[in-house]
Amino acid sequence: MSAFAVRDGFVASSGALGAPAAHFGNPIGEQRLLERGSAVVELGLGVVTVAGPDRLSWLNSITSQQLTGLPTGVSTETLVLDQSGRVEHAARVVDDGSVAWLLTEPQDAAPLAAWLDSMRFMLRVEVADRSADFVTVGSFTDTGAVADAVVEWVDPWAAVTPGGWSYASLEAHPGSDWTLRIAVLTPGAAAGLAASDRPVAGLLAFEALRIAVWRPTLSDADERTIPHELDWLRSAVHLTKGCYRGQETVAKVHNLGHPPRRIVQLHLDGSDAVLPAPGTPVVLGDKEVGRLAASAVHHELGPIGLAVVKRSLDPTATLTLTADDVVVSAAQETIVPPEAGATANVPRLPRLGAVKRS
Template structure:
């Protein structure tokens, strides 16, 4: 049950709209746009309801380093990073925000992915000195923007057990940004997430600290071009979402899926790419994630996320064909209404092929005049 369920205006983000559901947090508290403004200014907190997986034992960092996409060996205590679990073809299976406190690695992921991630990690332990646990039911996750938590003056029964600082504001060491870095909307992204006990979450909820719901957080995330596991499907490779920026180290040692990561980045192009959509809001309808993105009635992609931003209006993230002309206007359907959408390039059509290896002519090819 959400610690904030007793707050005025609480509307559950759970599909069942039942605040007693495990992990049910607020979609909003009656004023999503106002909550969003407060959250963006660092004046409100948002209960994120993320999954929490812990890894303990002396081999924890070197082991995670060997099986995921990020450089984790030697990760300083308290420094936030992000890593991906890929399959053999380089497709994203799991994603986790990572922070080590000196004795425990805290992995924060989508609530629904916590048990699958913990199960997969547990299956990979072999003889190493590590222990894995899904501890989502034991903790709450509270997010805010800025260095100082809005609840800093609240008398808490226990301090946060871990705090993760999002690295999205800049390309991380060993990473690569496909999006233009000048005026990147993520450069001001200062998200922090505290892992707290239920008692501490209750104390924050009972205080006068302003709160926001997940709708506010989602709008700010989309505007910052910040990818999450919810944006991926069963074909997604990191390059398509510009996830090399924060979750992949291109020169670290071998891990599952590394060959695809290196080959696409150095020699090829990702088959799809993420764009931001600026949606026509004149009919006051918002297409839902998963909605087909169309050009002249032909599907050219899918909507990964959508929200109403307090400054930009209706926006979304869509994964489209690499070859799609960035200047064309697209359409989506919501509640029987056709919604037009202009594109803003995030991952450009020419992303990849950074090794600049010249393409050799095909043997036996006939040159036609």
């Protein structure tokens, strides 16, 4: 059982054992408190630890972020890619001086730990899935928000990280004021927090705030996702570090090509009070042009979502989705523009044997 199940109005986010709250009876009110930094939210993240003197250089060699020499207490984010550059795992990373803490989506903790363990070879590292031993709690403040944290991860999303790149075209990025902190707590510390008078929020509130600032997570990815499509070069990829699996695709798409798909924010018509679920096809006319990655009701923006669509899709086109047999229209807000990539500006050479016409 979640430690926060003792709070009035607790509604579990799923039927899984120990699932955190979806809400406590007032998702919109909880959202406002969470955004102001008053409330905390149990996130239910997976926790994987990597100990041993080779931990950071080893993680550096097999993931997308520059981790060698990561200072103690400094937070970052990294991806595990396959040979084709597709996202397999994602982790929020902070090192406490002796252990690297990797926080990931709950369903990815065991697979990530198993993959890391298979890559150890002769290096001095020890990998463990510690998800059952800790509770992850998020809050939005400029300072440490939860006492007795074993370790705290500070989201770097507010700015482009060193070695990263943002495809978002807006000068005033909606994530520039994003101050998410995630505290890793022992069950006892979590129980003490739950028993306090600190306001609490559920995952519905958190998801709305995340979508509003275009913040990607592994839940937005599918088996074809490359980091560029979600604007994940901003926080999770170092473009000039040494080799790692999938680096060739990252560099080729960024320098010479364009990501085949791109993420957009959708502003959904709320007239019928229905919300399309993640995975819902996104349609233009009678053709499917993408899929909905996430959706929520924001306290100011109303019903919103993140969708991954074809690169060639007209950014001004009005799209439709279906929820409970109701057709919901959606306006796009561009995050990754169609022209993203090809940053090297290499001129295209004519094909061998092609006839040049005047």
